Amino acid sequence: MCNLSQGIVESTTERNTLDSIRNLMETLNLTIEEAMAALKIPESEHPKYVSMLED
DSSP: OOHHHHHHHHHHHHHHHHHHHHHHHHHHOOOHHHHHHHTTOOGGGHHHHHHHHHO
16 A cells, blocks of 8 residues: 555544544543543553544
8 A cells, every 4th residue: 555545544544533432432421541442442542542632
């Protein structure tokens, strides 16, 4: 896969993951950490998503 295509896929995946985290937080009243755990997001990626959600 070329770099541009890979970047688009990664960006889309991150956006979908953020949407999923937000939906779990809103629907089930979960914390950010609980939502990421429910989605089985690796702990090494937690800071990235926390930062993205705070913006």
